[in-house]
Amino acid sequence: MADGKDSSSLPNDDYANPFFLHPSDNPGAFIVSQPLNGENYNSWSRAILMALGGKNKIGFVDGTIPKPKETAKSFHSWQRNNNIIASWLLNSISKDLQASVIYSSSAAAIWSDLRICFQQQNGPRVFQLRHDLMTLKQGSLSITHYFTKVKALWEELTEYIPPHTCDCGAIKSWIDYHQSEYVMLFLMGLNKGYSQFQ
Structure with missing residues:
Protein backbone atom coordinates (compact mmCIF):
# COMPACT_ATOMS: atom_id res chain seq x y z
CA MET A 1 0.00 0.00 0.00
CA GLN A 119 -1.77 -13.32 -25.07
CA GLN A 120 0.48 -15.27 -27.36
CA GLN A 121 2.73 -14.08 -30.11
CA ASN A 122 -0.06 -14.21 -32.61
CA GLY A 123 1.58 -14.23 -36.04
CA PRO A 124 -1.67 -14.07 -38.04
CA ARG A 125 -2.93 -11.12 -35.96
CA VAL A 126 0.37 -9.26 -36.32
CA PHE A 127 0.22 -9.86 -40.07
CA GLN A 128 -3.37 -8.57 -40.21
CA LEU A 129 -2.52 -5.45 -38.20
CA ARG A 130 0.50 -4.67 -40.39
CA HIS A 131 -1.57 -5.23 -43.51
CA ASP A 132 -4.36 -3.00 -42.24
CA LEU A 133 -1.89 -0.25 -41.38
CA MET A 134 -0.20 -0.40 -44.77
CA THR A 135 -3.46 -0.37 -46.72
CA LEU A 136 -5.46 2.07 -44.59
CA LYS A 137 -6.31 5.26 -46.45
CA GLN A 138 -8.19 8.30 -45.27
CA GLY A 139 -10.63 8.23 -48.17
CA SER A 140 -13.98 9.66 -47.01
CA LEU A 141 -13.00 9.57 -43.33
CA SER A 142 -12.50 12.81 -41.44
CA ILE A 143 -8.90 13.37 -40.40
CA THR A 144 -9.91 12.72 -36.78
CA HIS A 145 -11.58 9.42 -37.60
CA TYR A 146 -8.67 8.37 -39.81
CA PHE A 147 -6.16 9.27 -37.06
CA THR A 148 -8.18 7.27 -34.52
CA LYS A 149 -8.14 4.17 -36.76
CA VAL A 150 -4.38 4.42 -37.37
CA LYS A 151 -3.71 4.98 -33.66
CA ALA A 152 -5.84 1.99 -32.58
CA LEU A 153 -4.12 -0.37 -35.04
CA TRP A 154 -0.65 0.97 -34.16
CA GLU A 155 -1.18 0.64 -30.42
CA GLU A 156 -2.51 -2.90 -30.74
CA LEU A 157 0.48 -3.83 -32.90
CA THR A 158 2.80 -2.30 -30.29
CA GLU A 159 1.36 -4.70 -27.69
CA TYR A 160 2.94 -7.59 -29.63
CA ILE A 161 6.46 -6.14 -29.45
CA PRO A 162 8.51 -8.12 -26.92
CA PRO A 163 9.38 -6.17 -23.76
CA HIS A 164 12.83 -4.66 -23.69
CA THR A 165 14.96 -3.11 -21.00
CA CYS A 166 18.05 -1.06 -21.47
CA ASP A 167 20.12 1.04 -19.09
CA CYS A 168 22.52 2.31 -21.73
CA GLY A 169 20.34 4.95 -23.35
CA ALA A 170 20.31 3.18 -26.74
CA ILE A 171 16.59 2.58 -26.40
CA LYS A 172 15.95 6.25 -27.16
CA SER A 173 17.04 5.87 -30.78
CA TRP A 174 14.79 2.82 -31.14
CA ILE A 175 11.81 4.73 -29.67
CA ASP A 176 12.50 7.67 -32.01
CA TYR A 177 12.59 5.30 -34.99
CA HIS A 178 9.38 3.59 -33.85
CA GLN A 179 7.61 6.97 -33.57
CA SER A 180 8.83 8.09 -37.00
CA GLU A 181 7.43 4.87 -38.51
CA TYR A 182 4.07 5.69 -36.94
CA VAL A 183 4.12 9.21 -38.39
CA MET A 184 5.08 7.89 -41.85
CA LEU A 185 2.23 5.37 -41.84
CA PHE A 186 -0.20 8.11 -40.89
CA LEU A 187 1.08 10.47 -43.61
CA MET A 188 1.07 7.76 -46.30
CA GLY A 189 -2.67 7.23 -45.90
CA LEU A 190 -3.73 10.87 -45.93
CA ASN A 191 -5.70 12.22 -48.85
CA LYS A 192 -3.63 14.18 -51.41
CA GLY A 193 -4.90 17.54 -50.17
CA TYR A 194 -3.12 17.01 -46.83
CA SER A 195 0.27 15.89 -48.02
CA GLN A 196 2.79 17.75 -50.15
CA PHE A 197 4.66 14.48 -50.73
CA GLN A 198 1.85 12.75 -52.63
Whole structure:
Protein backbone atom coordinates (compact mmCIF):
# COMPACT_ATOMS: atom_id res chain seq x y z
CA MET A 1 0.00 0.00 0.00
CA ALA A 2 1.19 3.51 -0.71
CA ASP A 3 1.07 4.56 2.92
CA GLY A 4 2.77 1.38 4.14
CA LYS A 5 -0.30 0.03 5.98
CA ASP A 6 -1.39 -3.55 5.60
CA SER A 7 -4.79 -3.57 3.84
CA SER A 8 -6.23 -5.86 6.51
CA SER A 9 -5.62 -3.13 9.12
CA LEU A 10 -7.65 -0.53 7.23
CA PRO A 11 -11.35 -0.15 7.97
CA ASN A 12 -13.55 -1.93 5.42
CA ASP A 13 -15.23 1.35 4.46
CA ASP A 14 -11.90 3.03 3.56
CA TYR A 15 -11.57 3.67 -0.20
CA ALA A 16 -7.84 2.92 0.07
CA ASN A 17 -8.65 -0.60 1.27
CA PRO A 18 -8.83 -3.03 -1.67
CA PHE A 19 -11.47 -4.98 0.27
CA PHE A 20 -13.81 -1.97 0.16
CA LEU A 21 -16.91 -2.56 -1.98
CA HIS A 22 -18.99 0.40 -3.09
CA PRO A 23 -22.77 -0.21 -3.14
CA SER A 24 -22.63 -0.09 -6.95
CA ASP A 25 -20.04 -2.91 -7.04
CA ASN A 26 -22.39 -5.78 -7.76
CA PRO A 27 -21.83 -9.07 -9.60
CA GLY A 28 -24.04 -8.04 -12.52
CA ALA A 29 -22.00 -4.96 -13.39
CA PHE A 30 -20.30 -4.60 -16.79
CA ILE A 31 -16.98 -2.84 -16.26
CA VAL A 32 -15.89 -2.66 -19.92
CA SER A 33 -17.91 -1.83 -23.00
CA GLN A 34 -16.42 -4.39 -25.40
CA PRO A 35 -16.42 -8.06 -24.33
CA LEU A 36 -13.46 -10.32 -25.02
CA ASN A 37 -14.19 -12.21 -28.23
CA GLY A 38 -10.87 -13.96 -28.80
CA GLU A 39 -9.54 -11.37 -31.25
CA ASN A 40 -9.30 -8.34 -28.98
CA TYR A 41 -7.39 -9.63 -25.95
CA ASN A 42 -4.83 -6.82 -25.76
CA SER A 43 -7.31 -3.95 -25.85
CA TRP A 44 -9.75 -5.88 -23.62
CA SER A 45 -7.13 -6.64 -20.94
CA ARG A 46 -5.98 -3.03 -20.94
CA ALA A 47 -9.57 -1.83 -20.44
CA ILE A 48 -10.12 -4.37 -17.65
CA LEU A 49 -6.95 -3.31 -15.84
CA MET A 50 -7.97 0.35 -16.08
CA ALA A 51 -11.42 -0.45 -14.64
CA LEU A 52 -10.03 -2.64 -11.86
CA GLY A 53 -7.35 -0.05 -11.09
CA GLY A 54 -10.06 2.58 -10.68
CA LYS A 55 -11.76 0.30 -8.19
CA ASN A 56 -8.49 -0.62 -6.41
CA LYS A 57 -8.97 -4.32 -7.30
CA ILE A 58 -6.00 -5.21 -9.55
CA GLY A 59 -4.39 -7.18 -6.72
CA PHE A 60 -7.17 -9.77 -6.94
CA VAL A 61 -6.27 -10.65 -10.54
CA ASP A 62 -2.50 -10.22 -10.51
CA GLY A 63 -2.08 -12.33 -7.38
CA THR A 64 -0.70 -9.60 -5.11
CA ILE A 65 -3.73 -10.03 -2.84
CA PRO A 66 -3.60 -13.81 -2.32
CA LYS A 67 -6.36 -15.88 -0.79
CA PRO A 68 -5.95 -15.83 3.00
CA LYS A 69 -6.39 -18.87 5.20
CA GLU A 70 -10.01 -19.64 6.04
CA THR A 71 -9.28 -18.82 9.67
CA ALA A 72 -7.95 -15.34 8.83
CA LYS A 73 -10.04 -12.29 9.67
CA SER A 74 -9.90 -11.09 6.08
CA PHE A 75 -11.02 -14.39 4.50
CA HIS A 76 -14.71 -13.50 4.06
CA SER A 77 -13.89 -10.04 2.68
CA TRP A 78 -11.41 -11.59 0.25
CA GLN A 79 -13.94 -14.24 -0.81
CA ARG A 80 -16.67 -11.63 -1.39
CA ASN A 81 -14.34 -9.44 -3.47
CA ASN A 82 -13.01 -12.41 -5.41
CA ASN A 83 -16.55 -13.49 -6.32
CA ILE A 84 -17.52 -9.98 -7.42
CA ILE A 85 -14.38 -9.59 -9.57
CA ALA A 86 -14.77 -13.09 -11.05
CA SER A 87 -18.34 -12.12 -12.01
CA TRP A 88 -17.09 -8.91 -13.63
CA LEU A 89 -14.57 -10.89 -15.65
CA LEU A 90 -17.22 -13.41 -16.74
CA ASN A 91 -19.57 -10.56 -17.71
CA SER A 92 -16.82 -9.07 -19.85
CA ILE A 93 -16.16 -12.08 -22.08
CA SER A 94 -18.32 -13.52 -24.84
CA LYS A 95 -20.72 -16.31 -23.94
CA ASP A 96 -18.81 -18.94 -25.93
CA LEU A 97 -15.59 -18.18 -23.99
CA GLN A 98 -17.22 -18.23 -20.55
CA ALA A 99 -17.41 -22.02 -20.50
CA SER A 100 -13.60 -22.26 -20.56
CA VAL A 101 -13.18 -20.33 -17.30
CA ILE A 102 -16.45 -20.68 -15.38
CA TYR A 103 -14.99 -23.32 -13.05
CA SER A 104 -11.74 -21.46 -12.31
CA SER A 105 -11.01 -21.27 -8.60
CA SER A 106 -10.51 -17.48 -8.38
CA ALA A 107 -10.53 -14.22 -10.29
CA ALA A 108 -6.73 -14.54 -10.56
CA ALA A 109 -7.12 -18.02 -12.10
CA ILE A 110 -9.64 -16.69 -14.65
CA TRP A 111 -7.26 -13.83 -15.51
CA SER A 112 -4.31 -16.19 -15.84
CA ASP A 113 -6.23 -18.71 -17.98
CA LEU A 114 -7.38 -15.98 -20.38
CA ARG A 115 -3.86 -14.50 -20.59
CA ILE A 116 -2.33 -17.90 -21.36
CA CYS A 117 -4.97 -18.60 -23.98
CA PHE A 118 -4.98 -15.26 -25.79
CA GLN A 119 -1.77 -13.32 -25.07
CA GLN A 120 0.48 -15.27 -27.36
CA GLN A 121 2.73 -14.08 -30.11
CA ASN A 122 -0.06 -14.21 -32.61
CA GLY A 123 1.58 -14.23 -36.04
CA PRO A 124 -1.67 -14.07 -38.04
CA ARG A 125 -2.93 -11.12 -35.96
CA VAL A 126 0.37 -9.26 -36.32
CA PHE A 127 0.22 -9.86 -40.07
CA GLN A 128 -3.37 -8.57 -40.21
CA LEU A 129 -2.52 -5.45 -38.20
CA ARG A 130 0.50 -4.67 -40.39
CA HIS A 131 -1.57 -5.23 -43.51
CA ASP A 132 -4.36 -3.00 -42.24
CA LEU A 133 -1.89 -0.25 -41.38
CA MET A 134 -0.20 -0.40 -44.77
CA THR A 135 -3.46 -0.37 -46.72
CA LEU A 136 -5.46 2.07 -44.59
CA LYS A 137 -6.31 5.26 -46.45
CA GLN A 138 -8.19 8.30 -45.27
CA GLY A 139 -10.63 8.23 -48.17
CA SER A 140 -13.98 9.66 -47.01
CA LEU A 141 -13.00 9.57 -43.33
CA SER A 142 -12.50 12.81 -41.44
CA ILE A 143 -8.90 13.37 -40.40
CA THR A 144 -9.91 12.72 -36.78
CA HIS A 145 -11.58 9.42 -37.60
CA TYR A 146 -8.67 8.37 -39.81
CA PHE A 147 -6.16 9.27 -37.06
CA THR A 148 -8.18 7.27 -34.52
CA LYS A 149 -8.14 4.17 -36.76
CA VAL A 150 -4.38 4.42 -37.37
CA LYS A 151 -3.71 4.98 -33.66
CA ALA A 152 -5.84 1.99 -32.58
CA LEU A 153 -4.12 -0.37 -35.04
CA TRP A 154 -0.65 0.97 -34.16
CA GLU A 155 -1.18 0.64 -30.42
CA GLU A 156 -2.51 -2.90 -30.74
CA LEU A 157 0.48 -3.83 -32.90
CA THR A 158 2.80 -2.30 -30.29
CA GLU A 159 1.36 -4.70 -27.69
CA TYR A 160 2.94 -7.59 -29.63
CA ILE A 161 6.46 -6.14 -29.45
CA PRO A 162 8.51 -8.12 -26.92
CA PRO A 163 9.38 -6.17 -23.76
CA HIS A 164 12.83 -4.66 -23.69
CA THR A 165 14.96 -3.11 -21.00
CA CYS A 166 18.05 -1.06 -21.47
CA ASP A 167 20.12 1.04 -19.09
CA CYS A 168 22.52 2.31 -21.73
CA GLY A 169 20.34 4.95 -23.35
CA ALA A 170 20.31 3.18 -26.74
CA ILE A 171 16.59 2.58 -26.40
CA LYS A 172 15.95 6.25 -27.16
CA SER A 173 17.04 5.87 -30.78
CA TRP A 174 14.79 2.82 -31.14
CA ILE A 175 11.81 4.73 -29.67
CA ASP A 176 12.50 7.67 -32.01
CA TYR A 177 12.59 5.30 -34.99
CA HIS A 178 9.38 3.59 -33.85
CA GLN A 179 7.61 6.97 -33.57
CA SER A 180 8.83 8.09 -37.00
CA GLU A 181 7.43 4.87 -38.51
CA TYR A 182 4.07 5.69 -36.94
CA VAL A 183 4.12 9.21 -38.39
CA MET A 184 5.08 7.89 -41.85
CA LEU A 185 2.23 5.37 -41.84
CA PHE A 186 -0.20 8.11 -40.89
CA LEU A 187 1.08 10.47 -43.61
CA MET A 188 1.07 7.76 -46.30
CA GLY A 189 -2.67 7.23 -45.90
CA LEU A 190 -3.73 10.87 -45.93
CA ASN A 191 -5.70 12.22 -48.85
CA LYS A 192 -3.63 14.18 -51.41
CA GLY A 193 -4.90 17.54 -50.17
CA TYR A 194 -3.12 17.01 -46.83
CA SER A 195 0.27 15.89 -48.02
CA GLN A 196 2.79 17.75 -50.15
CA PHE A 197 4.66 14.48 -50.73
CA GLN A 198 1.85 12.75 -52.63
